[in-house]
Amino acid sequence: MSNLRLKYASITKKIIMGVMGLFLSSFLVVHLSINLLVLFDNDQYLFNQAAHFMATNPLIQTFQWVLFLAFVVHIILGIVLQIQNWLARPIGYKVKGYSEQSFFSKYMIHTGMVVFIxxxxxxxxxxxKAKFGMVDEITYPDGKTVDNLGILIVNLFKDGYYVAFYVVSILLLGFHLEHGFQSAFQSLGLHHPVYTRWIKALGTLFSVVITLGFITIPIVIYFFR
Amino acid sequence: MDLTLKVWRQANAKENGRFVEYKVKGISSDASFLEMMDILNEQLVTEGQDPVAFDHDCREGICGACSMYINGRPHGPDKGTTTCQLHMRRFKDGDTITVEPWRAKPFPVIKDLVVDRSAFDDIIQAGGFVSVSTGGVPDANAIPIPKRKADLAMDAAACIGCGACVAACKNASAMLFVSAKVSQFALLPQGRVEARERVQNMVAKMDELGFGNCTNTYACEAACPKEISVANIARMNREYLAARVIAPND
Structure with a gap:
């Protein structure tokens, strides 16, 4: 068997997409956990302490660049894959197909674009604002002085338009995750007669928890603070 | 039953095609879809028109030659069947049926509903075989194979290469076809020898021919007349990953 030169590698791209996607999902868990802290007190003490830790911890600060790179790779590869997919069918069908089994897979580029914006x-x-010192500092009664990022959130979530934009974006992120989570496992070759069902269920649960978690914050602040 | 057909007509690969509407009357509900197309063609020939070109061969659901995209589904609305095994009882009197060719860049239309599927042959030539140059027929039971593996290999080998997976996929991806061919060999000891090379060569050829990427939508599995599982795609991804990264010399 002769070895062809590997100019293209659709599977390699998909594997990288999957790995990056799962990594970004783990980031969402951390992000949500910290964000939720803003709901637990009225002076954003907990949230600001956590944000301060994240902004000063050297490990987190190093990983921030890994995260940034993951975003860039995931977005660029996603666009490249989508363009190749469009090129693969220059003339479309008159009657659109409807035999898909993972509904949101059809809209990954669209939901992805909204999330990107x-x-x-x-x-x-x-x-x-946080990076360039455009955030006001606050000194708490216990003497700790930190950037008051919490008040930025609270103020933004008092704006109805922003809340609406935020909720819609997070909802679309949820749709993106609903397909992406289980899809990543398939791309990595992890398909199992029993466990795949659980991975799909876990993916749905994960997307619902992440979506509801993030949406709760602006809703609570807008209506109850 | 009386039906209205909207059929894609295209004189040859170079000319632009268009949909043409035809009426067929008195079709038996027991007729197969291809028999209905035969009746339409007889009607067209009688009227002095060019009959609709479509691929067909065995008409027993085993060869994979027939290839129509009927009302938004490759091989029509029935699950696990080819177009030739689709019967008119699946439709109602007065229905309008839209018939299109497979749509994919690597499957150019030759005429009407006939597409050139030799891209699949190119993929097979890139690695869909076992290199055995000479020798007699080996004894059937000389190499022990676990029943489970033999079954999985047989399930993958059921692929008839009709191209419905490509037609159904929103990205015109050939992953289900290629993964079935990769799997049927990779699962058996005779094919295992060249498994690493095979998966790389077949995937490289698939990409080179311009098939799309897999989005794990699984429309392919739903449309496949042989109900080939997407577990094969995962197996191919694993094989590919192993061949490229984990154990390239294995």
């Missing part, structure tokens, strides 16, 4: 706005609102 959300990410840019999110970056401008929080990350950039």
């Amino acid at each position: 959300f990410l840019i706005i999110h970056f401008a609102n929080f990350f950039v």
Whole structure:
């Protein structure tokens, strides 16, 4: 058997997509856990302490670049794969197919794009401000002085339009995760007569928990604070 | 039953095609879909028109030659059947049926509903075989094979290469076909010898021909007349990963 030169590797791209996707999912868990702290007190003490830890811990600060790279790779590969997929069928069908078994897989590029736009706005609102010292400091009664990121969140979530945009974006992120989570396992070759069913269930549960978790925060702040 | 057909007509690979509407009357509900197409063609020939070209061979659901995209589904609405095994009782009197060719860049239309599926042959030539140059027929029981593996290999080998997976996939991906062919060899000791090379060569050829990527939508599995499982795709992903990264010399 002669060895062809490996110019293309669709499976390699999909494997990288899956690994990056799962890594980004783990980041969501951390992000959500910290965000939820904002609901537990009225002066954002807990949240600001956690944010301060994240911003100063050297391990987290190093990993932040890994995370950034994962985002870039996931987004670029996603776009490349999608363009190749569009090119693979230059003339479409008159009657659209409907035999798919994972509904949200059809809209990964669309949900992904919205999440990407959300990410840019999110970056401008929080990350950039925090990095360049545009956040006011607060000194708590116990003497700790930290950046008051918590008040940024509370103020933003008082804006109804922003809350609506946030909720819709997170909802679409949930759809993205619902397919992405189980799909990553398949791309990595992890298919099992018994466990695959559980992976799919876990993926659905994960997407619901993440979505509800993130959505709860603006809803509570907008309506009850 | 009386039916309205919207059929894709295209004179040859170079010309642009279009949908043409035909009426067929008095079709028996016991007729197969291809027999209904035969009746339409007789009607067209009688009227002095060019009959609709479509692929068909065994008409027993085993060869994989027939290839129509009927009302948004490859091989029509029935699960686990080819177009030739689809019967008109699945439709109602007065129905409008849209018939399209497989749509994929590597499957160019030759005429009407006939597409060139030799891209699949190219993939097979890239590695879908076991290199045995000479020798007599080996004894059937000389190499012990676990029953479970033999069954899985047989399930994968049931693929008839009709291309319904490509037609159904939103990305025109050939992953189900290629993975079935990779699996049927990788699962058996005779094919295992070249498994690492095979998966790389077949995937490289598949990509080179311009098939799309797998989004794990599993429309392929739903459309496959032989109900080939997407577990084969996962197996191919594993094989590929192992061949490239984990154990390239294994």
